[in-house]
Amino acid sequence: MRQYLASLLMIWGMAAAAADWQALPKSPPIPKDNPQTPEKIQLGKQLFFDPRLSLTGVISCNSCHNVMEGGDDDRRFASGVMGKEGGRNGPTVWNAAFHSVQFWDGRAKSLEEQAKGPMVNAVEMGMPNHQAVMERIAAIPDYRTTFAKVFGSKDALTIQNAVKAIAAYERTLITPNTPYDRFVRGDKKALSTQAQAGMKLFGEIGCTSCHSGPNFDGPPLPEGQGFFQRFPTYKDNEYVARYKLMDDKGKAAATGNEEDEHLFRVPTLRQVALTAPYFHNGSVDKLPEAVRIMARVQLNKKLDDAQVAQLVAFLESLSGGFPKQTMPQLPALSGQTILKDR
């Protein structure tokens, strides 16, 4: 059934192709049980930037998903507490709100679920458990007050509420005003001739089979229903060994199901020019090479340099367009560190 659906969607994607360019909506899907409010978003921003939610007090959500850069960390693998390294490239937080599942293997069904993971991952924020996270938060009077204000005075200080606030903030991290979006909305000067040629080519050669929809991560699906593709699809080429594309079992590493081997959630291409290095294993340093590889291992096509340059120009038009943000001020425990337990 899942395979059938994927095939259907692939056909949908191909049909949609170049004819169906969509600008990013001005708002992502908002779950019914976590409505956006300004106070909740502000609390989520504080938590997102608060390194005291990590064991060492050094790593915040923003450390690996730096909203001041392209929403990631410029590194091959993310670096957590005490310099420990993860095994996958940190995806951008920008426009993650449009994904129907999170993580490269789609193992979290929502931004809320995703936010729980890194806090207690030993190579990321390194906290022993979520209770320890909440004890840090609960130690800070202003956080206690804000949680009560946002979530009601009874039992407000829960990990579920903390990740709801973080997710609410992340749902503001969208870029509906990139050059591409402005072009699609009618500003024909927003894209260079080169980028427009790349856009046409992007549809023609079939990139839109997977990177379809307004977020270039597949068709909009209900929360929790991921859009996965096998990567690599074509293995008889020099890239597979050179960039170790078969080493990571992808979704199968999370589910244990053989049929999930090398399935990955189709990542957004928004901000792709700002999120090198590339792929789940961060093995490719430069975007032109990443484009060449994708064409070869997913579409079985060899691109010439001119085509690669056009596609890169188009992909660059999907980047930037960041909204201005104020810095959050993080509340503190007066006259006392909250890191004394480490």
Next chain:
Amino acid sequence: MRQYLASLLMIWGMAAAAADWQALPKSPPIPKDNPQTPEKIQLGKQLFFDPRLSLTGVISCNSCHNVMEGGDDDRRFASGVMGKEGGRNGPTVWNAAFHSVQFWDGRAKSLEEQAKGPMVNAVEMGMPNHQAVMERIAAIPDYRTTFAKVFGSKDALTIQNAVKAIAAYERTLITPNTPYDRFVRGDKKALSTQAQAGMKLFGEIGCTSCHSGPNFDGPPLPEGQGFFQRFPTYKDNEYVARYKLMDDKGKAAATGNEEDEHLFRVPTLRQVALTAPYFHNGSVDKLPEAVRIMARVQLNKKLDDAQVAQLVAFLESLSGGFPKQTMPQLPALSGQTILKDR
């Protein structure tokens, strides 16, 4: 001569005492060779927040001097690349612009000089040398453009210019609107009765001998001329051993001069409620205990609990008052990481 000057200043400080409360000026001293401009400040803010100036791409100036918290990191010792730890407590960057020398041992004569240090310190940002820092910056087209705009098109990309920009940003990190400042400027409701009692006591018992002036770090002195005090002064008490106050030779560790042993630059007390743990070695977790220790080892006075509570209330009135800031957006190298050299 230096000792004589210090004595004179101490007398000045004592005379000034409670009678001479000063609000923080609305601008810190600005060096003639580094005038403030909006473009330079903005560039400095980008550099201050840019973790790519560190070896691993993880540590920025803001990691240890977090302007979203109290300007420090809430930790005993700062944590640099790969979780390495330094040996002294990270001082707040807020109002550092008013210090006439920088670092606990005063070894940098200016904010500009200070900013050079951590970049190439193996346990902080860990870069092999300043040239490597500038290569990272020079790799990013928007930085090249901005440096040329701010510093002129010829030879703009120098470490000296980079730290000038960072220092210009840091000179905006001042808090002239704390409750204390508002009180001194005439808003008599800005301080609680408790805090006012603490303020009086702070003058009477002699805290102002050292923590004088508008920044509570001694009298304003020309750049490069530090205001140092010996810490601890009185050693016949239980605190010296308990908190290992004799382990760090202070200024002598930098100069090699015996007469500098245990001399430290008098730190500001602004933001002190937000910068636990305390002292150069971060050995004291809580502000009331820090107050008790300071009275005993510097003034040879034993305070009762009511006095400590009053002084803490006063010190809390020196904290907060942060200006709203926008987040900088960090420029990037399109389609390419700049961390590939690590």
